Amino acid sequence: MANSNLTNAKRTKNDEFYTQYHDIEKEITAYVEYNPDVFRGKTVLLPCDDPEWSNFTKFFAQNFERFGLKKLISTSYAENSKIYKSGYQPTIFETNDPQYDQNKTTKYGKIFTLTHDKTGDGKIDVDDLEWHYLAGDGDFKSDEVKKLRDEADIIITNPPFSIFREFLAWVIEADKLLVIIGNMNAITYKEVFPLIKENKVWLGATGNGSDMVFAVPKGAEVDEKDRQKAARLGYVGDYTRLGNSCWFTNLDHGRRHQPLPLMTMEDNLKYSKHKEIKSRKSYDQYENYDAIEVPFTNAIPSDYGGVMGVPISFLDKYSPDQFQILGMCENVDLYSLKTKVYSTGECKKAYLKKFGKKGTYDLNASGVVFREGILVKVYQRVLIKHRNTKWKQH
Numbered sequence: 088m089a090n091s092n093l094t095n096a097k098r099t100k101n102d103e104f105y106t107q108y109h110d111i112e113k114e115i116t117a118y119v120e121y122n123p124d125v126f127r128g129k130t131v132l133l134p135c136d137d138p139e140w141s142n143f144t145k146f147f148a149q150n151f152e153r154f155g156l157k158k159l160i161s162t163s164y165a166e167n168s169k170i171y172k173s174g175y176q177p178t179i180f181e182t183n184d185p186q187y188d189q190n191k192t193t194k195y196g197k198i199f200t201l202t203h204d205k206t207g208d209g210k211i212d213v214d215d216l217e218w219h220y221l222a223g224d225g226d227f228k229s230d231e232v233k234k235l236r237d238e239a240d241i242i243i244t245n246p247p248f249s250i251f252r253e254f255l256a257w258v259i260e261a262d263k264l265l266v267i268i269g270n271m272n273a274i275t276y277k278e279v280f281p282l283i284k285e286n287k288v289w290l291g292a293t294g295n296g297s298d299m300v301f302a303v304p305k306g307a308e309v310d311e312k313d314r315q316k317a318a319r320l321g322y323v324g325d326y327t328r329l330g331n332s333c334w335f336t337n338l339d340h341g342r343r344h345q346p347l348p349l350m351t352m353e354d355n356l357k358y359s360k361h362k363e364i365k366s367r368k369s370y371d372q373y374e375n376y377d378a379i380e381v382p383f384t385n386a387i388p389s390d391y392g393g394v395m396g397v398p399i400s401f402l403d404k405y406s407p408d409q410f411q412i413l414g415m416c417e418n419v420d421l422y423s424l425k426t427k428v429y430s431t432g433e434c435k436k437a438y439l440k441k442f443g444k445k446g447t448y449d450l451n452a453s454g455v456v457f458r459e460g461i462l463v464k465v466y467q468r469v470l471i472k473h474r475n476t477k478w479k480q481h
């Protein structure tokens with residue numbers, strides 16, 4: 088298989104990762120704790136789901152009354168349209184239902200809705216879900232699912248990872264509330280970062296940067312290391328884990344309003360637990376941005392009034408009450424923050440000096456510091472500033 092096909096196969100395989108009940112519960116509980124009425128009177132759409140057994144559908148159906156939901160809608164994508172085939176078998180739930188149609192089951196998506204106590208047992212729960220085949224394959228981009236999106240107040244799912252950007256744009260263009268799982272790297276996408284900068288989207292309350300376990304289709308190939316790691320976390324069998332998945336949302340939660348406890352610059356240079364900070368006389372200043380390099384989130388000085396370059400993982404701790412996001416150290420320079428653009432000649436010279444051989448060091452891709460006589464490109468950084476500007480610039 089050609090390399091690009093292999094990468095594609097891997098990407099689309101990740102599209103069939105199914106979220107654990109506990110992860111959904113932890114995250115959604117954080118929103119409800121912050122605002123007990125967050126879901127009251129709301130229509131929640133769970134697209135890209137497999138509602139017969141999805142934990143998203145199960146969780147919201149179980150909590151329908153407690154959350155005061157108005158309507159729950161859950162849709163699935165037809166097996167024939169999926170890129171990654173996993174040996175589809177209709178569930179007993181479907182085959183036992185008079186609506187079951189063997190010509191439709193692989194060709195059409197399904198829709199499950201929950202609004203009222205259909206069974207008359209005095210409570211609204213999973214048993215009250217009603218379903219039918221969709222007219223199309225359940226593609227979130229179809230007019231049929233778009234209509235459901237427009238009807239909904241909040242869109243919640245773990246969308247296919249390979250089309251995350253498209254999915255997020257689909258939610259944002261309709262101006263909906265959202266809680267979706269993605270990859271931390273998505274923060275740096277040019278379609279995503281501006282939303283984060285403008286506080287239109289932020290990271291969720293839980294799970295960021297820690298292992299999230301996902302179920303995979305029965306017998307799916309899983310990297311042995313990931314399978315073992317999932318097993319150590321208590322999920323044995325058809326499971327995998329991702330270390331860099333996170334939630335993206337525009338629902339408020341308490342963690343966003345907890346300021347990071349920080350030390351002053353002077354104290355960091357004296358007492359930081361990072362020897363890279365403690366062993367220095369000052370923080371590095373970038374050569375190509377008017378900002379200092381802060382390689383660790385917990386080494387952000389509490390009293391620095393200027394711009395600081397911090398790791399992407401800072402966003403997991405980001406409180407918009409404490410900090411303002413100004414941009415990123417990046418190739419594109421979306422916000423015109425670069426104070427210097429390196430020529431090809433300078434990139435070649437820097438490579439030779441750093442690695443002792445011919446090559447091109449892409450100095451324009453991030454922040455650059457001058458360390459022991461060598462230009463060093465640091466990892467991707469978010470450029471931030473304290474909101475409280477009482478401090479003078481150093």
Ligand SMILES: C[S@@+](CC[C@H](N)C(=O)[O-])C[C@H]1O[C@@H](n2cnc3c(N)ncnc32)[C@H](O)[C@@H]1O
Nearest residue numbers: 102103104105106135136164226227245246247
């Ligand atoms: C990462 S899985 C998550 C499933 C479920 N939301 C969960 O978390 O357990 C994404 C699902 O979206 C489906 N899917 C892929 N492309 C889709 C599309 N264009 N429209 C709707 N669903 C799609 C995949 O087949 C898969 O079932």
